[in-house]
Amino acid sequence: MLQVVLFNLTNGLIVGAFYVLMALGLSLIINLSNVVNFAHGNFLAIGGYFAYTLTPYVGFWGALVISPILTALMGVAIEQLMIKHVYMRNHIYSLLLTFGLGFILQDTCRYLWGPSPLPLGIPDSLSSPITPDLFFITWYRVFMVAVVVVAVSGLFAFLKYTRVGIRIRAGTLDLDTVAALGVNVAGLRSMNFAVGSYLAGLAGVLAAGQVGLNPNMGDELIMPSFIAIIVGGVGSLTGTLLGGLLIGVAAAVTTVFWPSASEAVIYVIMALVLLLRPRGLLGEEGMLS
Amino acid sequence: MVTNLGLVSTGRRRLIKAGAAIGGLQLASPFIIKARGETPIKIGWIDPITGSLSLLAVSEVEGAKWTVDQINKKGGILGRPVELLVEDSANDSGTGVQKAHKLIERDNVDVIMGDVNSAIAYAIMGVTAEKGIFHIVPGGHTDPITGADCKWNTFRTCNTTAMDASAVTGELVKKFGKRWFFITPDYAYGKTLQANFVKRLQALGGEFQSDFLPIASSDFSATLIKAKAYKPDVLLNNMGGSAQINCMKQFVQFGMNKDMALGGALFEMEAIRSVPKDAQTGWWTLEWYWNQPDVPEVKAFVDAISPAIGGRKPTARHWMAYVSIHAFRLAAEKAKSLKGIDLAKSLADMELPRDVSLMPGKVYYRGGDHQLMSDIYVGEVHPAEGDPDNLFTTKALVTGEAAAGSVESTGCKMVWPS
Numbered sequence: 001m002l003q004v005v006l007f008n009l010t011n012g013l014i015v016g017a018f019y020v021l022m023a024l025g026l027s028l029i030i031n032l033s034n035v036v037n038f039a040h041g042n043f044l045a046i047g048g049y050f051a052y053t054l055t056p057y058v059g060f061w062g063a064l065v066i067s068p069i070l071t072a073l074m075g076v077a078i079e080q081l082m083i084k085h086v087y088m089r090n091h092i093y094s095l096l097l098t099f100g101l102g103f104i105l106q107d108t109c110r111y112l113w114g115p116s117p118l119p120l121g122i123p124d125s126l127s128s129p130i131t132p133d134l135f136f137i138t139w140y141r142v143f144m145v146a147v148v149v150v151a152v153s154g155l156f157a158f159l160k161y162t163r164v165g166i167r168i169r170a171g172t173l174d175l176d177t178v179a180a181l182g183v184n185v186a187g188l189r190s191m192n193f194a195v196g197s198y199l200a201g202l203a204g205v206l207a208a209g210q211v212g213l214n215p216n217m218g219d220e221l222i223m224p225s226f227i228a229i230i231v232g233g234v235g236s237l238t239g240t241l242l243g244g245l246l247i248g249v250a251a252a253v254t255t256v257f258w259p260s261a262s263e264a265v266i267y268v269i270m271a272l273v274l275l276l277r278p279r280g281l282l283g284e285e286g287m288l289s
Numbered sequence: 290m291v292t293n294l295g296l297v298s299t300g301r302r303r304l305i306k307a308g309a310a311i312g313g314l315q316l317a318s319p320f321i322i323k324a325r326g327e328t329p330i331k332i333g334w335i336d337p338i339t340g341s342l343s344l345l346a347v348s349e350v351e352g353a354k355w356t357v358d359q360i361n362k363k364g365g366i367l368g369r370p371v372e373l374l375v376e377d378s379a380n381d382s383g384t385g386v387q388k389a390h391k392l393i394e395r396d397n398v399d400v401i402m403g404d405v406n407s408a409i410a411y412a413i414m415g416v417t418a419e420k421g422i423f424h425i426v427p428g429g430h431t432d433p434i435t436g437a438d439c440k441w442n443t444f445r446t447c448n449t450t451a452m453d454a455s456a457v458t459g460e461l462v463k464k465f466g467k468r469w470f471f472i473t474p475d476y477a478y479g480k481t482l483q484a485n486f487v488k489r490l491q492a493l494g495g496e497f498q499s500d501f502l503p504i505a506s507s508d509f510s511a512t513l514i515k516a517k518a519y520k521p522d523v524l525l526n527n528m529g530g531s532a533q534i535n536c537m538k539q540f541v542q543f544g545m546n547k548d549m550a551l552g553g554a555l556f557e558m559e560a561i562r563s564v565p566k567d568a569q570t571g572w573w574t575l576e577w578y579w580n581q582p583d584v585p586e587v588k589a590f591v592d593a594i595s596p597a598i599g600g601r602k603p604t605a606r607h608w609m610a611y612v613s614i615h616a617f618r619l620a621a622e623k624a625k626s627l628k629g630i631d632l633a634k635s636l637a638d639m640e641l642p643r644d645v646s647l648m649p650g651k652v653y654y655r656g657g658d659h660q661l662m663s664d665i666y667v668g669e670v671h672p673a674e675g676d677p678d679n680l681f682t683t684k685a686l687v688t689g690e691a692a693a694g695s696v697e698s699t700g701c702k703m704v705w706p707s
Contacts, residue, residue, distance in 0.1 A: 007514045015508055106339070115338075115347045117534050117563040127542060135517060135543045136510050210542075211507050211535040212563065216340060220507045255511035259500035260475040262511065 008252040016248020017148040023228035025199030027240040031172040032192045038098040041218025042105035047071040047204025068201035075197025109215040120208035233283020329372035333392030335403030340380025341505040342530040344559045352610030355597045385409035389416040399627045407431035407478035423629040427609040431477040435660035437700035444659040446613045450482035452692040453554035456665040458489040465550040466522025467495030473527040475501040509536040525553040537568040558604035566672040575666040577608040586644045602678035615645040657696030662689030
């Protein structure tokens with residue numbers, strides 16, 4: 001039993017790392033633009049479908065590079081056409097807009113690629129377990145965690161050391177002051193949306209390699225992202241990191257003792273955090289309101 | 290003035306004559322039949338076109354559309370064209386019930402068919418029973434639909450979970466062993482399916498461990514770790530739709546296919562096509578299969594429907610839709626009525642002709658519980674051999690009656706309206 005629990009702790013960290021990648025893009029967009037992007041999961045699915053289409057021409061590695069970029073470009077186009085018009089309005093507008101957008105993107109996937117699940121082939125070198133004993137750690141999962149580590153480190157470095165990143169962080173705290181200092185806020189938001197969509201696209205390619213593609217996959221993956229953000233604390237990317245890992249481990253360990261509650265447990269954690277510490281584990285006071 | 294009066298007088302006479310003529314025509318039956326012929330018979334179809342079972346639902350809807358099209362080309366039902374109204378239950382019981390109300394109360398459908406999701410099919414039964422509307426469940430497997438909660442107006446085309454479990458348990462024990470691990474969806478279908486498997490496994494002296502998981506699970510790594518630790522002879526993947534596919538993929542990625550056999554009640558063609566070759570394995574049941582050389586009607590059906598579904602071979606889901614709609618047609622033509630009670634009495638115990646059943650054995654909706662007694666195909670799933678859809682080899686054919694047991698054993702006590 002101890003071995004099963006330990007294996008599941010490790011497994012939970014792997015799954016949690018993936019939640020982190022999904023949630024970080026969403027968190028970036030919420031933090032700067034106050035847009036609760038319900039279509040984020042569908043951006044993820046689109047990223048996976050782009051990879052499926054590109055793989056025969058550029059291979060898995062080429063698709064891994066190009067698909068997130070295409071997703072980011074699509075994200076910026078949608079932001080310019082639709083989302084920027086609701087920035088100054090009540091949250092409910094952006095919520096309803098992205099909620100509807102999610103359905104449109106899902107049906108677009110169904111129309112273009114069909115309703116049947118599609119496989120995304122991964123290199124043979126990644127498809128086997130690292131050892132017979134650690135059968136649940138495949139090289140693909142190791143690679144996935146490595147990509148998450150690189151992406152998260154890169155994102156944190158980008159936000160800390162680049163001019164645009166510093167402006168995004170400043171805008172998260174006080175957008176009016178940033179605007180008063182002459183920063184092009186509209187451009188900043190577009191750039192931020194592009195980075196968020198890029199991360200969604202990257203997560204989509206990685207998810208497709210693991211579980212394949214179907215038009216509903218965004219719906220299945222979006223809720224853990226929201227919960228990771230709420231548990232970690234709205235406004236805190238480090239909190240999102242912590243929240244993603246926490247719910248990943250919680251779901252995996254719960255499966256050992258009470259499998260049917262493995263999904264519910266992450267909602268219980270969210271409810272407890274909201275009751276006991278409404279700003280989230282590392283969130284700042286007032287961000288949730 | 291005289292002219293005017295004359296015109297008025299002529300008009301009045303014409304009006305009276307026309308009225309009499311129309312009245313006379315109303316009494317003449319050929320006119321009535323012709324007028325009815327212009328009013329379509331409406332079939333309300335509810336399935337989860339979105340959600341984790343959409344893969345199966347889409348096949349059912351494809352089959353339904355094609356079947357209605359074929360029936361209309363041959364003159365419809367009772368001389369009237371047939372109209373198919375499809376609604377998406379979105380894999381949610383509340384939505385399914387809402388759509389049933391809409392189809393019955395607003396669209397005035399003559400029959401309801403649905404749902405792939407057992408829980409939704411079960412919920413819709415409450416609506417159709419209350420309204421007295423004829424209802425066929427093409428593909429929702431949970432037992433109470435034609436068991437303890439059977440209704441006079443509801444018939445089911447797919448098997449019960451008890452039938453599927455009964456058909457394959459013996460083969461799995463004989464070939465692989467008695468120590469099993471179940472991965473089962475935590476809802477009506479999964480619960481009854483596992484209960485039926487466990488009953489039969491324990492009767493053969495077997496032991497088991499199981500995980501009930503949320504129906505739309507996408508990651509199975511945690512439960513597969515438990516399964517491996519249990520060291521079972523057979524892993525039974527009872528999940529459905531995209532969840533079953535994801536589970537199979539991870540099972541193969543973890544190399545567990547080298548340690549244990551795979552099997553279960555249903556590994557539907559839609560799912561078999563979607564998994565890697567390594568996961569196209571195990572002993573399962575199919576409720577219908579396209580490759581039946583001994584039944585010439587099957588080949589005719591396959592050849593006819595394939596061009597309409599992208600050149601692929603039809604699956605059991607296409608067959609379920611085909612049989613359900615033709616059963617409704619046969620019941621209506623026998624009863625010469627569309628009233629729920631007449632249709633139900635007409636269909637009970639009616640043997641389906643071979644060009645409808647598309648099976649070698651005697652196939653009929655059993656009067657005692659309204660469950661279709663159809664043949665069950667037990668066999669082995671394998672990577673494609675020759676034809677890309679040749680993914681299954683039938684090893685045994687079990688009759689519906691042998692798998693279902695008696696009506697009494699299902700718990701159904703049919704109550705007809707007085």
